[in-house]
Amino acid sequence: MVGTRPKINTDLASIPLPRRPLDPSDQVRRWYENELGWPVVPAAPGTPLTLRVGLRFDVLDVPTEAGRAALRHLAPDSPVAVQGDRMRLLMAAGSAEEVPGVLDWLEWGALPLDLTALGEGDLMEAPLPPERRPVTAVRPLAVLGSPALVRHLAAGPVSAGPGPAAAAVRCPVDAGPGGAVRRPGLPGQCGVRSLPLDRSGAVQGAAVWLRPPEPGGEVDASLPTLSALGGGGGAPDLVRVLGTVATHCHRLGLRRACVQPSACP
Known part of the structure; x- marks a missing residue:
């Protein structure tokens, strides 16, 4: 018995169009909302995505040098972001309201300090998730400090000793072309994420994670909080963070003032 050949539909209008690729910004939004449970502003x-501050966390916006000095007071998994010459230290939700009182108690309240506390109703540019960072080369001098430290990083693994540099770096590196330092492909194991080599980098000027939040982890428990003072818990102490940040902000202010010839003898 000979079967009949099925009729082929030649109507092009009935053929579904190919699915459009997922928009990169939508992928970033899904990472924050689905993996971390952080609300994102459409x-x-x-334009870059922004995160709602004050619901899951508050933000302490400080100069990079001041923030780097405070890294030793944070937990290894405390999220920290950088953008340009500014560092964003994530704090426990509600901490922004406590910052002025803590600075007064530390006797820093009467001085002009280059720091800003972001709380409920404020927004923060959403840094790109670590796996979506298009640039792998780094400039350690912009974040970590001296040329001697760069040479030490290129020499081999970094031990977890005291101080902000050891608190920030816990992964081996190797030297790339032109003296650039490259990470050897250890996603999720390194405390310091890559930064662009120069202003022509793909993420230059955008917010990036220095210490990214780990999906599925207890991010809230790693944030500095005022309740950690004398509480014996595992959360970092906000008072120590603010004391260190305020001290370095004041030093930076004095240094800038001395740049003017009439300001220093």
């Missing part, structure tokens, strides 16, 4: 096309 962004217009071509």
Whole structure:
């Protein structure tokens, strides 16, 4: 018995169009909302996503040098972001309201300090998730300090000793072309994430994670909080963080003032 050949539909209008690729900003939004449970503000096309501050965390926005000095007071998994010459230290939700009182108690309240506390109702640019960072080369001098430290990093693994540099770096590196330092492909194991080599980098000017939040982890428990003072818990102490940050902000202010010839003898 000979079967009949099925009729082929030649109507092009009935053929479904190919599915459009997922928008990169939508992928970032899904990472924050699905993996971390952080609310994201919808962004217009071509503009960076922003995170709502004050619900899951508050933010202490400080100069990078001041923030780097405070890293030793944070837990290894405390999220920290950088953008340009600013560092964003994530604090426990509600901490922004405590910052002025703590600075007064530390006798820093009367001085102008280059720091800002972001709380409920504020927004923070959403740093790119670590796996979506297009640039792998780094410039350690912009974040970590001296040329001697760069040479030490290129020499081999870094031990977890005291101080902000050891608190920030816990992974081996190797030297790339032109003296650049490259990470040897250890996603999720390194405390310091890659930064662009120069201003032409793909993520230059964008917010990036120095210490990214780990999906599925207890991010809230790793944030500095005022309740950690004398509480014996595992959360970092906000008072120590603010004391260190305020001290370095004041030093930076004095250094900038001395740049002016009339300001120093």
